[in-house]
Amino acid sequence: MSKRKVLIVEDDQAIAELERDFLEVHGYEVTIRADGRQALEEALEQEYDLIILDVMLPGMDGFDLLRRIRETKFIPVLMVSARKEDIDKIRGLGLGADDYVTKPFSPTELVARVKAHLERYDRLTGVAAGTTHLQARKSRELNIRELSIQVDARRVTLRGTEVSMTAKEFDLLLFLAENPDRVYSKEALLDRVWGIENYGDSATVTVHVGKIRDKIQKDPSQHQFIETVWGAGYRFKV
Helix, strand or coil, X not given: CCCCEEEEECCCHHHHHHHHHHHHHCCCEEEEECCHXXXXXXXXXXXXXXXXXXXXXXCCCHHHHHHHHCCCCCCCEEEEECCCCHHHHHHHHHCCCCEEEECCCCHHHHHHHHHHHHHHHHHHHCCCCCCCHHHCCCCCEEEECCEEEECCCCEEEECCEEECCCHHHHHHHHXXXXXXXXXXXXXXXXXXXXXXXXXXXXXXXXXHXXXXXXXXXXXXCCCCCEEEECCCEEEECC
């Protein structure tokens, strides 16, 4: 059984080594990089199942690094930072982070978040337990009006044109599309898609729904795919 590979990008050596030790105890293979530019090279050239990314880094900050990673990589990314301002969390999630954790946090909490994100990613991509994300099983394609979601390739096309999606945007869109005409509260979506109950807040869902709408609902005269049900949540309309 292949070990899941995690890249830790953290310039505080003590924190990085503590995170590594706890993850290795739980069976993960861990690489540490302390410089933003070196981490970008590592992330783009090597294959990882998940990245833990600090915000404040030498060479390139975590936001710029995340933006570059998301141009080609759609694996889970967990941002960690001592900065607790909502604007930083919204910025990180808006750039494609799957989670935003504020320091200090317990190593066991981090391991729980890593495990939950990998399990959610595996379930939504059809990856068999214990394999790497490159060993995904063949899955189906969803076609809803002019929107096509290719589950195995994690591709979204709108009227024949490919739409770039972050990992969690794709996961959220896929979950709603697989459960059409059902209303889900923000809290329910946070639990079902992020899979980490009580580890996040509803603003995470709001940000991601807004990003998806910007990408697939640009023409207000067209029928919406994700509808807001005021006071209740969101519904995917087929």
